Amino acid sequence: MQQYIQSLLLLLPFLTSVFAATAEQWRARSIYQIITDRYALPPGADLHSCNPGNQTWCGGTWKTVRENLDYIQNAGFTAVWISPTSQNYQGPRTPYGDPYHGYWIADATKLNDRFGTAEDLQALSAELHRRGMYLMVDVVVNNVMSLSTHPDLSPYMFKDPSQYHPYCPIQWGNITSEQDCWLGDLTVPLPDLNTQNADVVSGYSTWISGLVKEFQIDGLRIDAAKHVNMDFWPAFCGAAGVFCIGEVFDDDVGQASQWQGPQALDSILNYPMYGALVEAFAIPGSRNISALNNKIAQSKAMFKDTGLMGNFLEDQDLPRWANFSVDKQSLYNAMVFNFMSDGIPIVYYGQEQGFNGSGDPWNREPLWPSGYANTSTYQLMSTLNMFRNFLVNGNTGWLNSSMKVLTTTPYGIGFIKGDVVTILTNIGSPPQNVSVAVYTPFQEEIATTDILSCRQYVVGSNGTVVVSYEGGGAPAILCPDELLHNSGLCGYEQAHGSSRKAQVQMTVIVSSCNSSPVS
Numbered sequence: 001m002q003q004y005i006q007s008l009l010l011l012l013p014f015l016t017s018v019f020a021a022t023a024e025q026w027r028a029r030s031i032y033q034i035i036t037d038r039y040a041l042p043p044g045a046d047l048h049s050c051n052p053g054n055q056t057w058c059g060g061t062w063k064t065v066r067e068n069l070d071y072i073q074n075a076g077f078t079a080v081w082i083s084p085t086s087q088n089y090q091g092p093r094t095p096y097g098d099p100y101h102g103y104w105i106a107d108a109t110k111l112n113d114r115f116g117t118a119e120d121l122q123a124l125s126a127e128l129h130r131r132g133m134y135l136m137v138d139v140v141v142n143n144v145m146s147l148s149t150h151p152d153l154s155p156y157m158f159k160d161p162s163q164y165h166p167y168c169p170i171q172w173g174n175i176t177s178e179q180d181c182w183l184g185d186l187t188v189p190l191p192d193l194n195t196q197n198a199d200v201v202s203g204y205s206t207w208i209s210g211l212v213k214e215f216q217i218d219g220l221r222i223d224a225a226k227h228v229n230m231d232f233w234p235a236f237c238g239a240a241g242v243f244c245i246g247e248v249f250d251d252d253v254g255q256a257s258q259w260q261g262p263q264a265l266d267s268i269l270n271y272p273m274y275g276a277l278v279e280a281f282a283i284p285g286s287r288n289i290s291a292l293n294n295k296i297a298q299s300k301a302m303f304k305d306t307g308l309m310g311n312f313l314e315d316q317d318l319p320r321w322a323n324f325s326v327d328k329q330s331l332y333n334a335m336v337f338n339f340m341s342d343g344i345p346i347v348y349y350g351q352e353q354g355f356n357g358s359g360d361p362w363n364r365e366p367l368w369p370s371g372y373a374n375t376s377t378y379q380l381m382s383t384l385n386m387f388r389n390f391l392v393n394g395n396t397g398w399l400n401s402s403m404k405v406l407t408t409t410p411y412g413i414g415f416i417k418g419d420v421v422t423i424l425t426n427i428g429s430p431p432q433n434v435s436v437a438v439y440t441p442f443q444e445e446i447a448t449t450d451i452l453s454c455r456q457y458v459v460g461s462n463g464t465v466v467v468s469y470e471g472g473g474a475p476a477i478l479c480p481d482e483l484l485h486n487s488g489l490c491g492y493e494q495a496h497g498s499s500r501k502a503q504v505q506m507t508v509i510v511s512s513c514n515s516s517p518v519s
C-alpha cells in the first residue's frame with residue numbers, strides 16, 4: 001500500500017500536468033512548424049485564392065488547425081509549433097502587406113482575433129493534449145511593430161517611453177547595437193523593448209506566466225532571441241515554466257552556443273547545422289562533407305546539450321530547400337540527418353509537399369492546394385518519426401547517446417547514435433558506381449536492416465558495412481535486426497498500443513522509471 005501510494009505520487013505530476021513540458025520532455029519530441037494563417041481553410045472556402053506574394057491573410061485559424069491535426073499526427077509528429085498568437089498591428093495595409101504571419105505585435109496581452117478566440121486556442125491546446133501532442137507557441141518579446149520611429153505607445157502592452165530603446169538602425173556586428181537598436185527598417189520599424197527596464201522584465205514575466213497557464217502551452221519558440229540581452233531569458237523562461245527554444249540566427253557555433261545554458265535559453269534553433277547541411281547536401285552546391293564533419297565536431301565541443309538543438313531545413317525566413325536544391329535525394333539525405341543525429345527534428349509545413357518558394361513571402365505558401373497528399377516525402381517523414389518515436393520510447397539509451405562520426409568521404413558520411421548507423425550521401429538521384437564503406441562497432445556477421453529500404457545488410461569483417469549507390473544516392477539507416485522487434489517497420493510487428501502516433505504520458509513515465517518499452 002505504502003509503495004502503491006508512493007508510486008501514485010510519483011506519477012501524479014505527469015498525470016495532472018500534460019502541459020508545461022520541460023526540456024527533458026521536449027528532447028524526445030519532433031515538431032511540425034506551421035503558420036496558422038496558411039495551414040488549413042474552413043470547409044467550403046475557395047482553395048485557389050491565396051497568393052503568398054499578396055502578403056495578406058489567407059484564412060487559416062486556430063480552429064482550422066485543430067480540425068486538421070490528423071495530417072500532422074499521422075506523420076508521427078509529437079508537437080506542433082504555431083506562429084505568434086498575440087494581437088498584431090491593426091492599421092491599413094503597409095508596403096510590406098498585412099500581418100498574416102503574426103510577428104507584428106501590437107498589444108501582447110490581447111489575442112490575435114484574426115485567428116480566433118481564447119476558446120479556439122484553448123480547444124486547439126486541449127485537442128493536441130488529447131492526442132498526446134505538445135503545443136509550442138511562437139512569442140515575440142524583443143520588439144513591437146510600428147509605422148513610425150516615434151510611435152504612439154498607447155496601443156502597446158508597455159506604454160511608457162522609458163520602456164523602449166530610442167530609435168537607432170542596427171549596426172550589424174556590434175552586439176550592443178544588435179540588442180538595443182531596432183530591427184525592421186524605416187518603412188516598418190520594429191520598436192525595441194528595453195528589456196533591462198525593471199517594469200518590462202516584471203511585466204513580461206507576469207504576461208508569459210499567464211499566457212502559458214491560460215492556454216496550457218508546453219513550450220515556447222522565442223523570436224529574435226539574440227536581439228535581447230542574454231540575462232533577460234532565465235527569468236522570463238523561469239516565469240513561463242516551460243521549455244524555451246530561441247531563434248539565434250547565427251551560423252557560427254562559437255557565437256550561437258553562448259545562447260544555450262542556464263545563463264540564457266534551454267536551446268536554440270540549429271542555424272549552424274542548417275548552414276553545414278546546405279554546404280554538404282545541396283545540389284548544385286559545394287557538397288562539402290568536411291564542412292559538415294567540422295560543424296558536428298564544433299557543436300559537440302561547444303554546445304551545452306546538442307540533444308536539445310532544434311534541427312531544421314526550412315522556416316518562415318529561409319528559402320525552401322527545393323528552391324536551391326532540386327534533387328529529391330539531396331533533401332532526403334539532409335532530412336534523415338536531422339532525425340537521426342543529436343537534436344529535436346523540426347519540419348516546416350509544406351516541405352513534405354515539395355514547396356519551392358524562395359524567401360519571405362514566397363516561402364509561406366498555403367498548404368491546402370497540395371491536397372495534403374501522401375507524397376513520398378510525407379512517407380519518408382512518417383517513417384523517420386515512427387522509427388525515432390520507437391527509439392525514444394525504447395530502453396536502448398538512444399535518445400541520450402551522442403552521435404559519433406564513423407566515416408567521411410568526399411561524397412558521404414556515416415555516423416552512429418546509440419545502436420543506429422546512418423549513412424548519407426550527396427551524390428543525388430542519378431545512379432553512380434560508387435559506395436561508402438563504414439567501419440561500425442557492430443559484430444561481424446550480425447544482420448542489420450536499412451529501415452528506409454528494408455534491405456538487409458550483413459556486417460562484414462572489422463565491422464564493415466558497405467552501401468553502394470548503383471541505384472542512386474538514397475540515405476540508409478541501419479539498425480541491428482534484434483532491436484527492431486515491436487518497431488512496426490520492415491515487417492516487424494507493431495507493439496500493442498504504440499503506433500506512429502504520440503504517446504505523451506506513457507513515454508514520460510517509462511523513461512523516468514527507466515523500464516522497458518510500452519507494449
Ligand SMILES: *[C@@H]1O[C@H](CO)[C@@H](O)[C@H](O)[C@H]1NC(C)=O
Pocket residue numbers: 051053054
Ligand atoms: C495578388 O497577386 C496577384 C499575382 O501576384 C495579382 O495579380 C493580384 O492583383 C494581387 N491581388 C491583390 C489584392 O493585391
Ligand SMILES: *[C@@H]1O[C@H](CO)[C@@H](O)[C@H](O)[C@H]1NC(C)=O
Pocket residue numbers: 168171174175176177180181
Ligand atoms: C555599438 O553600438 C552602441 C549602441 O548603438 C553604440 O553606443 C556604440 O558606440 C557602438 N560601438 C561601436 C564600436 O561602434
Ligand SMILES: *[C@@H]1O[C@H](CO)[C@@H](O)[C@H](O)[C@H]1NC(C)=O
Pocket residue numbers: 286288290291294
Ligand atoms: C570545405 O569546408 C572546409 C571547412 O569549412 C573548408 O576548409 C574547405 O575549404 C571547404 N572546401 C571546399 C571545396 O569548399
Ligand SMILES: *[C@@H]1O[C@H](CO)[C@@H](O)[C@H](O)[C@H]1NC(C)=O
Pocket residue numbers: 355356357
Ligand atoms: C514550384 O512549385 C510550383 C507549385 O507546386 C510548381 O508549379 C512549379 O513548377 C515549381 N517550380 C519549379 C522551378 O520547380
Ligand SMILES: *[C@@H]1O[C@H](CO)[C@@H](O)[C@H](O)[C@H]1NC(C)=O
Pocket residue numbers: 322323324326356357358362
Ligand atoms: C524559387 O522561388 C522563386 C519565387 O518563389 C521562384 O520564382 C523560382 O522558380 C523558385 N526556384 C525553384 C528552383 O524552385
Ligand SMILES: *[C@@H]1O[C@H](CO)[C@@H](O)[C@H](O)[C@H]1NC(C)=O
Pocket residue numbers: 074075374379
Ligand atoms: C501513405 O502511403 C503509404 C504507402 O502507400 C501508406 O503506408 C500510409 O499509410 C499512407 N499514409 C497515410 C497517412 O495515408
Ligand SMILES: *[C@@H]1O[C@H](CO)[C@@H](O)[C@H](O)[C@H]1NC(C)=O
Pocket residue numbers: 433
Ligand atoms: C563499377 O566499378 C567497379 C570497380 O571500379 C567495376 O569493376 C564495375 O564493372 C563497375 N560497374 C559498373 C556497372 O560500371
Ligand SMILES: *[C@@H]1O[C@H](CO)[C@@H](O)[C@H](O)[C@H]1NC(C)=O
Pocket residue numbers: 439440462
Ligand atoms: C578496421 O576499422 C578501423 C576503424 O574502426 C579502421 O581504422 C581500420 O583501417 C580497419 N581495418 C581494416 C583492416 O580494414
Ligand SMILES: *[C@@H]1O[C@H](CO)[C@@H](O)[C@H](O)[C@H]1NC(C)=O
Pocket residue numbers: 024400511512
Ligand atoms: C537523459 O539525460 C538527462 C540529463 O542530461 C537526464 O535528466 C535524463 O533522465 C536522461 N534520460 C534517460 C532516459 O536516461
